Amino acid sequence: MVLAAVCLIRFSAKKSAVPSAVVTSGYVPYTLVKQIGGGLLPVEMLLPPGAEPHSFEPSPGSMVAVHNARAFVYVSDALEPWAKDVLGAVGKKTRVVNLSQAVAPSQDPHVWMDFGAVVDMARALEKALSEMDPENASSYEKNLKQFEQEVAVLDMDFARALSSCESREVVHIGHLAFGALAKRYHLSLMALAGTSHDGEHSAQKLIDLTKHIRAKHIQSLFTEEAVSPRLAQTVAAETGAQIFPLYTIEDISKDDFSNGVTYAQLMRRNLDSLQQGLVCKK
């Protein structure tokens, strides 16, 4: 496998000596590069749409893409433990950008769920793109400003919309990806699995969550696309709770990927779900 990857890299390096695309690990860096790059840089994503990032295994083709890339942008070794394998394949001209280095260290790898942190990540990305492609630096700076404004509006809308709700209990039939968001807006969060889908199918955890919903008379529960909908449906059938979707952004459906849905659009869907599920005043 390793030998095959090395051969592929050599073959491909001969075929195309000029680094071209910016290659990203998953959707968070992908959508940020799309937005800050503003179409000036071709972008490729290693994680296929529909796959989840924690346990992804890069193919020899991923190694070739990274070897030939102008830059490889990823979130962190904690979110993407497979990135260390990919880093072994970077070419001499490939710039490596680890976005988590721009934010305060955290036990939770889903750092983009905090609006302050995602702006820091976008600033680090803009700096890297501008250094890499100084001719277009003013465009990247302009795109960053626009992103910062979008996030500032989101932050205000979240704070306003979630300030007065009938419930502050977010029961998430998924993994612990929304901790930073819950903390920022003073919501109480219980998730089925830990920060990397571990223990996802724990029957005991499902029973505990079901008991919690009954004890607290919780009317809603939240799901995510990477987890089988049957789990949430089972809990909903037991408790009568209504199901609302949340979007982690680390993985992306094929439709959303084709439509180029942005960070702000996905976070706004999250706000709509939370507002409805927690019955917040409009």
Ligand SMILES: [Zn+2]
């Ligand atoms: Zn995750």
